[in-house]
Amino acid sequence: MAQQSLVSLLAHTTRPSELLPHLHQHAIDVTGGSSTLLFQYNPRNGMLQATSAFRLDELRTDPWQPAAAEASLVDNAFQRRLPIFVADADRLMPDLASRINTPSALILPLASGTDRIGVLAIGFAVPPPSPDIGSDVVEVADAFVAALVMFRFRVSDQ
DSSP, X not given: OOOOOHHHHHHHOOSHHHHHHHHHHHHHHHHOOXXXXXXXXXXXTTEEEXXXXXXXXXXXXXXXXXXXXXXXXXXXXXXXXXXXXXXXXXXXXXXXXXXXXSSEXXXXXXXXXXXXXXXXXXXXXXXXXXXXXXXXXXHHHXXXXXXXXXXXXXXXXX
């Protein structure tokens, strides 16, 4: 049986638990990362809540409250509207590095217009020689944004 495209999955999947594993796998395939962790922004308390992961032994559900240096890197990614590769995440973003269990991370800001939706962190056990943050990586973020916005609309319609 042929594998469905991401667009078809987005159009026809009714539950996040059915779609997110495919999006996480796609993120790994495109980037060469070793794990992924999705945080969704909670507008009520301003925190980033871990909601799904891929290739991690544990999903910590406590909110990620980035320390000042970590928050600065995340804010920079949102301001630039581009992913940021952090080769030494274990030093610069220790809380995140411990959550994804890797020393390096690719941070993908997830935003729709001016609304922050969340962050996708892709862990790298071994940093790539030269991380390529091309349009295909940006499209990974866009697929997560489309899915999260779609599921929010479906929940609000019920």
